[in-house]
Amino acid sequence: MKLLEYEAKQVFSEYGISVPKSVLIKSPEELQARINAIGDSFVLKAQVDVGGRGKAGGILMADPATGTAVARELFAKEIKGLPVKEVLAEERLDISQEYYLSIAIDRSSKQALILFADAGGVDIETLAREKPEAVRRVSIPVIMHELPPFMLRELLGRAPKEVGAVINRLYRAFCEKDALLAEINPLVTTPSGVYAADAKLIIDDNALGRQGITLNRDLTERERQAEQHGFSYVELSGDIGVIGNGAGLTMATLDLIEYYDGRAANFLDVGGGAEQERVMHAVRLVAGVPSVKVIIVNLLGGITRCDEVAKGIISAQIDQKVIVRLAGTNEEEGRHLLGQAGYRMLDTMEQAVKAAVEATR
Amino acid sequence: MIYGDKKTGIIVQGATGRQGAFHIALMNEYAAGVGGKGVVAGVTPGKGGQEIHGVPVYNSIREAMKDHDASVQVVFVPAQAAGDSIMEAANAGIELVVAITEHIPVHDTMKAVSFATLNGCAVIGPNCPGLLSPGEVKMGIMPAQLFSRGNIGVISRSGTLTYEIVDELTRAGLGQSTVVGIGGDPVIGQTFVDVLGRFEEDPLTKAVVLIGEVGGALEEEGARFTDLPIVSYIAGVSAPPDKRMGHAGAIIEGGEGDARSKIARLKSLGVPVASRPSEIPRLIKEIM
Numbered sequence: 001m002k003l004l005e006y007e008a009k010q011v012f013s014e015y016g017i018s019v020p021k022s023v024l025i026k027s028p029e030e031l032q033a034r035i036n037a038i039g040d041s042f043v044l045k046a047q048v049d050v051g052g053r054g055k056a057g058g059i060l061m062a063d064p065a066t067g068t069a070v071a072r073e074l075f076a077k078e079i080k081g082l083p084v085k086e087v088l089a090e091e092r093l094d095i096s097q098e099y100y101l102s103i104a105i106d107r108s109s110k111q112a113l114i115l116f117a118d119a120g121g122v123d124i125e126t127l128a129r130e131k132p133e134a135v136r137r138v139s140i141p142v143i144m145h146e147l148p149p150f151m152l153r154e155l156l157g158r159a160p161k162e163v164g165a166v167i168n169r170l171y172r173a174f175c176e177k178d179a180l181l182a183e184i185n186p187l188v189t190t191p192s193g194v195y196a197a198d199a200k201l202i203i204d205d206n207a208l209g210r211q212g213i214t215l216n217r218d219l220t221e222r223e224r225q226a227e228q229h230g231f232s233y234v235e236l237s238g239d240i241g242v243i244g245n246g247a248g249l250t251m252a253t254l255d256l257i258e259y260y261d262g263r264a265a266n267f268l269d270v271g272g273g274a275e276q277e278r279v280m281h282a283v284r285l286v287a288g289v290p291s292v293k294v295i296i297v298n299l300l301g302g303i304t305r306c307d308e309v310a311k312g313i314i315s316a317q318i319d320q321k322v323i324v325r326l327a328g329t330n331e332e333e334g335r336h337l338l339g340q341a342g343y344r345m346l347d348t349m350e351q352a353v354k355a356a357v358e359a360t361r
Numbered sequence: 362m363i364y365g366d367k368k369t370g371i372i373v374q375g376a377t378g379r380q381g382a383f384h385i386a387l388m389n390e391y392a393a394g395v396g397g398k399g400v401v402a403g404v405t406p407g408k409g410g411q412e413i414h415g416v417p418v419y420n421s422i423r424e425a426m427k428d429h430d431a432s433v434q435v436v437f438v439p440a441q442a443a444g445d446s447i448m449e450a451a452n453a454g455i456e457l458v459v460a461i462t463e464h465i466p467v468h469d470t471m472k473a474v475s476f477a478t479l480n481g482c483a484v485i486g487p488n489c490p491g492l493l494s495p496g497e498v499k500m501g502i503m504p505a506q507l508f509s510r511g512n513i514g515v516i517s518r519s520g521t522l523t524y525e526i527v528d529e530l531t532r533a534g535l536g537q538s539t540v541v542g543i544g545g546d547p548v549i550g551q552t553f554v555d556v557l558g559r560f561e562e563d564p565l566t567k568a569v570v571l572i573g574e575v576g577g578a579l580e581e582e583g584a585r586f587t588d589l590p591i592v593s594y595i596a597g598v599s600a601p602p603d604k605r606m607g608h609a610g611a612i613i614e615g616g617e618g619d620a621r622s623k624i625a626r627l628k629s630l631g632v633p634v635a636s637r638p639s640e641i642p643r644l645i646k647e648i649m
Contacts (some may be wrong), residue, residue, distance in 0.1 A: 015543055037488065041647050105467060105471070105547060105548060107548060107576075107577040107579060107610070108577070108579065108580070108582060110471055110475065110548050110577065111471065111475075112471075112475055127615075141475065143475060144474045145453050176466065178467075179465055180547075182468045185622070204466050204468065205465075205605075206440060206464045206465060206466045206467065207468070208611065209441075210441070210502040217597035232606075233595075234601075234604045234605070234606060234607075234608035237602065245521050245605075246519060246520045246522060246609025247519065247520075247523030247545055247574075247606055247608040247611055248518065248519025248522030248523070248545070248572070248574055248607075248608070249521035249525055250524075250577075250606075251574060251597045251599075251600060251606050251607070251611065252522050252525070252594075252596045252638060254597075254599045254600070255596060255598045255599050255620075255637075257599070258598060258599040259636065259637060267606055267607065274503075300521050300524055301504055301521055327528070328504075349525065350639055
């Protein structure tokens, strides 16, 4: 789950990383009363979870005279389609130098990968592509609690030592908070010290419980419902509802739909052991998406009992057409049940996908 | 054969849970059919002394290994405790851990895999269906009836998609040497490179199918590493960026790991890439 900037800054400051003085406001009117806490010159930053927020108009300069009007302007905006519900009013820093710092998980080395660059506020992918020598990187073995000094020297180059302390603090936060990504962009030096001017923190969804997070905000309402049933669910924009078992097979089903020029409305992986009730809930959930005209159910596996799946589909009692591809135990019984209830059961996933795409024409 | 054969003894951690118990029975059914050793013991802390489908259960892996000759452990332990189980096995001298468990926090996996590596123990998974060498051994949850013995190796980040492709291969008369599900998480133990390394040492394997998906660059690393003839299929061509497609590892982040650029890189390495699973048998026949 992605934390918002102010939440990430709160976490970073718990680990001893300095952040600018700030107040969080939920309406433009709140600003005036709390302005004293942050000084004469400040920035207003929309707390929305999008990349390129500044370029999209989500960050505005202000002072005490103009503050409320600027805040009003910001609250009225949509930043890349997202409404602005919270704004962070933050002191303007007297910046001497900007840097880029991030810690992420490197799949290849199975370790944390730390990136550091002498330029801040940058799009790191672009910088890495265009000026690879500007981005320095180290992988740190998981057994280490902090970076050995040589690694810090490699990362820092000519950057001041105080920045090295921030790297170690951020690494501790990264490990203890089950982060997939911890990023400070820009990390800035000022006459009064080193500050995280922006902050990004993504927590591993599989560790939310032990991090004390009960609600995954990244999910839409329907995705949350799906999660409660133990499904993996992603909303897409087409008209073919997709139910599969296993992430790979479900993804391959979506790809085949695209291959045959159809458009999938969703990704739903029912997971293992698809019994009657689970299948029924899955079918109803997908049928509840207004754009869905037809549903394809593609289930394969040794454990999956086709008669159970068939009963689940039939008991869902939905309006849309359902096209079924089933392979597993009790295949014949499943076929018989579905046939009696007027459903089509096809032998291969390609046949099923073609039939589903045709049904939307 | 890679990773094990008929003579390989298996211990199941999480033996008394629903999944563990169910798959002990299936693994031993398979072992009985091929004359293999199969699951010799189960482990669930606090439940020692029971029997699950005739298999004795112990409180710890060390106790189980005192009484039984085993080199492989299959893990069905719930996510929050699974990292610990992997480390316990590695510490007790197990050579290969197959971690079926899904939803293990990635920091736990990094620690467990690192710990296992330091102890000379290989980890397959987590979040994987395990592996199956037709006619020899099954470690995990793959549905054996779809498999046939032959000389095609299969390595996959997926479960059911692997079965789909194995089914296609079997129907086309292309038997498999060993099929390995390496897992759908961002951090996994054995990667394409590691398994390809084993296949290169395996006299039975003549060609390999590499089944990948969006996220990361492990498929390309594998393709670059090996001299074996390989064909590939990559799932997720239609996956939108920044959305996790079921597998924790199946996500396109920061422009990295999308299917089209992955396919382009594989093709530039000379690897034929199927645009549909059903094309794989034809591509395999072409390179053999």
